Amino acid sequence: xxxxxxxxxxxxxxxxxxxxxxxxxxxxxxxxxxxxxxxxxxxxxxxxxxxxxxxxxxxxxxxxxxxxxxxxxxxxxxxxxxxxxxxxxxxxxxxxxxxxxxxxxxxxxxxxxxxxxxxxxxxxxxxxxxxxxxxxxxxxxxxxxxxxxxxxxxxxxxxxxxxxxxxxxxxxxxxxxxxxxxx
Amino acid sequence: xxxxxxxxxxxxxxxxxxxxxxxxxxxxxxxxxxxxxxxxxxxxxxxxxxxxxxxxxxxxxxxxxxxxxxxxxxxxxxxxxxxxxxxxxxxxxxxxxxxxxxxxxxxxxxxxxxxxxxxxxxxxxxxxxxxxxxxxxxxxxxxxxxx
Numbered sequence: 001x002x003x004x005x006x007x008x009x010x011x012x013x014x015x016x017x018x019x020x021x022x023x024x025x026x027x028x029x030x031x032x033x034x035x036x037x038x039x040x041x042x043x044x045x046x047x048x049x050x051x052x053x054x055x056x057x058x059x060x061x062x063x064x065x066x067x068x069x070x071x072x073x074x075x076x077x078x079x080x081x082x083x084x085x086x087x088x089x090x091x092x093x094x095x096x097x098x099x100x101x102x103x104x105x106x107x108x109x110x111x112x113x114x115x116x117x118x119x120x121x122x123x124x125x126x127x128x129x130x131x132x133x134x135x136x137x138x139x140x141x142x143x144x145x146x147x148x149x150x151x152x153x154x155x156x157x158x159x160x161x162x163x164x165x166x167x168x169x170x171x172x173x174x175x176x177x178x179x180x181x182x183x
Numbered sequence: 184x185x186x187x188x189x190x191x192x193x194x195x196x197x198x199x200x201x202x203x204x205x206x207x208x209x210x211x212x213x214x215x216x217x218x219x220x221x222x223x224x225x226x227x228x229x230x231x232x233x234x235x236x237x238x239x240x241x242x243x244x245x246x247x248x249x250x251x252x253x254x255x256x257x258x259x260x261x262x263x264x265x266x267x268x269x270x271x272x273x274x275x276x277x278x279x280x281x282x283x284x285x286x287x288x289x290x291x292x293x294x295x296x297x298x299x300x301x302x303x304x305x306x307x308x309x310x311x312x313x314x315x316x317x318x319x320x321x322x323x324x325x326x327x328x329x330x
Contacts, residue, residue, distance in 0.1 A: 013296055014323075015318075015319045015323030015324045016318045016319040016323075016324060017297020017316075017318070017319055017320075018299065019296070019298070019300065019302060019303050020299065021295050021298040021302065022295050022296065022299050022304075025295060046297070058295025093288070093293045094292065094295060099320060099322075099323070100320075101320060102320055102321055102322050103319065103321055103322030103323035103324075104322050108192075111294070122236055133306050134306060134310065136312075136316035136317075137316065137317070137320075138303075147301050149320055151319055151320065151323060152296065154292050154296075
């Protein structure tokens with residue numbers, strides 16, 4: 001075992017402010033997932049209604065009721081996810097999470113405030129998101145309003161160990177006696 | 184007053200003793216001693232029975248002892264990568280973690296973090312920021328300014 005060689009290199013960004021690509025991709029995954037679930041729910045309702053009443057129900061994209069229900073669903077999806085665990089499905093996939101500005105876990109109040117402020121970043125011609133790029137702590141407008149930040153929750157060090165372990169495993173497997181394969 | 188004869192006798196005795204000691208070859212004397220034989224005659228278990236180990240340990244200040252050990256430095260000196268590669272620890276880690284999906288996710292996240300850092304570097308360069316910002320919130324990253 002060599003001392004003080006590769007062990008000195010920082011391999012994890014866990015707890016660091018998350019960058020723009022991670023956050024954008026997490027949002028893309030979330031929108032795809034939440035819209036998909038919503039569409040499936042509408043299709044399910046249509047099917048049940050057609051079976052029960054015999055009438056075919058079609059959902060118009062311009063229907064104000066559908067738009068309101070969709071907005072409500074998105075609110076629940078984001079607010080509940082952030083309040084419950086600090087991350088949505090997309091954030092979990094990309095390995096990022098929402099925390100308070102000081103790094104502690106977000107509460108329901110910050111989660112709701114962040115969800116309500118989120119559309120503002122869009123409404124200002126998307127300029128609210130510019131903070132992710134240029135602000136020192138990579139905080140968007142909705143982050144500044146809600147007092148939150150997004151950090152990497154993914155442990156790159158553990159991933160690196162898993163990678164090294166997988167590389168080392170074939171050699172270990174070859175070293176096993178043939179009799180062990182029966183067990 | 185002391186007897187002059189007694190003083191003389193004492194001086195003679197001291198002188199004789201000095202002469203004997205200087206004439207003795209201590210190393211040669213020790214060579215003639217059978218140390219193993221001597222140790223065989225010592226009943227070590229009985230000796231240990233007489234020692235109160237618990238009392239001895241009570242007198243050791245373990246806290247002070249640990250304070251003198253720099254555990255972080257100790258851990259830093261361990262090459263974990265080499266440890267995983269050369270021991271069965273690697274197999275344990277693989278068994279206790281996910282399979283191909285986990286590996287793909289690790290690889291994808293690594294790429295995304297790399298892209299994040301690449302873009303951030305260029306933005307900071309474009310904004311001509313000389314002082315690097317804190318890496319993360321104070322509660323999560325050691326060395327970040329509090330507040």
